Amino acid sequence: MKHLAPSFALYLCFLAQELLVSPANAFRVHGELKKKSELSSRSYGRLGRRVPMEGDLQNLGDLNYFANITLGNPPKQIRVLIDTGSSDLTVGDDVPGNQDSGKKADVNYAIGKVSGPIEFATLQFEGFTVPKQAYIKDTTGDQTAGQGIIGLGPNSGSVIQDVIPGNDGNTVLNNIFRTNTSTPNFITVLLGRSNDPTDLFPGDFTVGSVLDGFENITSMPKLPVNEVKTNNGQHWQASLDVNGTIGPDGQPIVLNSRVKGAGQKLVAAFDTGFSLPQVPRAMADAIYGRVPGAELKNLTGVGGGPIYTVPCDAELNITFVLGGVRIPIHPLDTVSDSLGRTDDLGNTICIGAFQPILPSAQSSTFDMLLGMAFLRNAYMLVNFGDFVDGSTKNTNDPYIQLLPITTDAAEAHSDFVSQRLGGLDSTADLQLLPASVLPDVNDGNPTDDNKSFSEKLRPYLPYIIAGSSALGALLIGSILWCCLSSRKPKYQPLHEPAPVGHANAPHQPPPYQSYQPQRRY
Template identity: 50%
Template sequence: MKLSGAPAFLFYLSWLWAAARVRLDRRASITGTPDVENEGNTQYKTNITLNDKVFEVLIDTGSSDLYVVGDVPGAKDTGKTGSVTYAIGSTKGPIKTATLGFEGFTIKDQAFIEQAPDSQHTEGDGIIGLGPGSSSNVQDEIDNSSGDAPLDRIFRQNTTTPNYITVLLGRNNDPTDTFAGDFTIGETVDPYGNITSQPKLPVTDSSSGQHWTTLMDKNGIIGPDGQRINTTKRATGNRLNVMFDTGFTFPQVSNNIANNIYGRVPGAKLANVTGIGSPIWTLPCDTELNISFVFSNVVIPVHPLDTVTDAFHGDDDANGNPTCVGAFQPIILKNQGFDIILGMSFLRNAYLLIDFGDFVDGSLSKVGDPFIQLLSITEPVEAHNDFVQCVSVRQRRGLGSKYKIYIIVGSVVAGFIILTLIVAVSYRASSKRRYRRLNEPVPEGLPSYGRPPAQRY
């Protein structure tokens, strides 16, 4: 929301006050080798091997199965067929087994779905589900421990490995922190080891298959005006049930929440945007909105670059300026067992630890109830400065989009003129010398300077 003078100052102060209630850590100085690739803030992938063949898979805490696209050499066919339907897209194919290499662990005879390449599935891609094994479609088909999800297999065969994973998502084009992201099994990422001292948020039951869900505090969203958004829901004791999903680009919230975040911004509107399946708020790209989420009294500020994102663009406004999208997308979740899905735009602001507890299939002893821990990693002052630096980049990018048609037309015209001149010169040269005697030496070639540079528009 673009504000000036006293209102802007008060809104900013309220955000700082909320964030100051918990110690915040910066992303800088992260040690270790990142295992995650960030593709435009819309997908986070890592590499696995199946029988030594490498696949680049999406890390997805919202599903529980492994599938890859393409043939796995030497894989054994179980005679079963598996299928998984995701929020966007699906997979279906024979269930096979092979030796899985993942995060330094080796799992023999790991069950997976082998998807044939097609227009919707690219060779070498896939998804590794990191959700509770009880929601595995493959396990339902195999119906014994050999069909268990990869993480269940890892925790069972490596009894000294703690039953938790952590996820750290980086932010593309962040002017101060360029870390792509990381994923760990049974250990934390430096310097965020203190995540293990954060409040343990119990994993709640879900009526539509178990997911990584927990309860947010009552009215646990602080809006752009520094006030709590009314999210009362009597069915869950006035607290919303929240699912954490690394496979969702845009967090999914109710219409009421989205309206309270974006509805009062001048020029904002709910619209259809190419590449996004359902309506989403569009608004000026220089809109800085500061919101926070609260879990067990821990305030987690969201970076304004994540509240309003330029990963997608809406239609130009009335003045011909580009619009960006509000990342917290309004959606109606019916009979899902949870009220909000906090995807990538939220998770870039919180280091996430998920302890599987007794959700590991076949556990021989009680290891405790599953829980979630969150560590806030966005520092409000730095986030504001980041946004100020990035606004000019967004505007330049938008300007290029605005005049793209003129640039393209101009390039075509210029190319036609150059081609005409080349043909004319060639014709004049050939008309002066129509033949060459057999004993006349072949002319030397022009010097080579490598490939011509690609044109950028």
């Protein structure tokens, strides 16, 4: 299942581009990034450089992060969203020197859609060259010319791979990992915050290497990737701990998972392309619903569905817990002012970045999509493991590692006071409303509701069978009785006396008209 950031319109933007070379013989990617939702055995040309790759991700208002690729011959530069929530490369422009596959594919995102022919072209991605890369040429008009999406999910989540199985339908990373055997099969992503006064950086993306200063990520718990056994597509998803979300009041937000067998371990898909994380409605209510002045409403062009508007001066601190590691969310991310909108009085409109999950984003395989507002608070490493199709390496199961970034609560508080309150700390004035004001909504279903109908029915099968047998026997008996009864005479025997009451009833007229003979003279 594929998903999109709030709107394709959100990333119709421009950015300056310059190539930076990182130390340690690594590559710098530059560009921006943005979201989609959720593409025969041939010899491969040698990739340009067999070394790790790094890249700067340029940030547009905390909503979009892009990088640059080139496609075709002669090479044409295209700005693409780096998106862990999908697997396919899609572009909204004609590519010179392309080859048409003769096949088409559709990708439906939470908002928007990509549809069009599958084409092949030479791809260059900061030092790596893939001579024949499959991509979807969007013909819907949703993607702007010169822009696109590069999915970083596994091959098993690829729409193109479903249409063109085998090497020709491989994803970009599958091609890179298979042919660049000296590069470890993992990627890392670090997203920046545009209005952070103490940590100014747009973001970084690496293939096969860890950023300097963040080496501790390799010692973080390895979160097993929850493998999807349905046709919904594989995503980078893992389970939170039991009661693994701590609300603004410091108490766990208790919910049950929608996912079969997950119980109270909510399943999260990690999606660098989703600007607004999608969470269960009851979780969004618990985070924002008790803030005085907060409202759940529809904002035109924002979010694609109901979203909380929240007073901009409300400092809300929430935490996610995965593998026993607490990941605090910066209050500038919990309540976002990145929309650049004002109300009728000229006041900035702030929103609760953790949005009630859109119906189009819901899945039976995960409970939430943890997008940019979450990932700005954790450096993420995704190890593809045996998700690299056709790899000759001895690989282990895929996993995710998360290194908390917002670990200094005092600094985060100071950032909030500086950015939202003009340096005047009034956060102590916020008093949450009682929990009784929250609506009675729990879209994390009870565990029993996660069972299929047949599973729910199984304990009662003996009684159902016994009851059905008894009912069947009764029905057969009734039919036999009716058949036998239909053979009995339906007339009154002659020897039986006439009905009592007419002939002997005194002063009663006969039941029929009496015959009176008449003479005819």
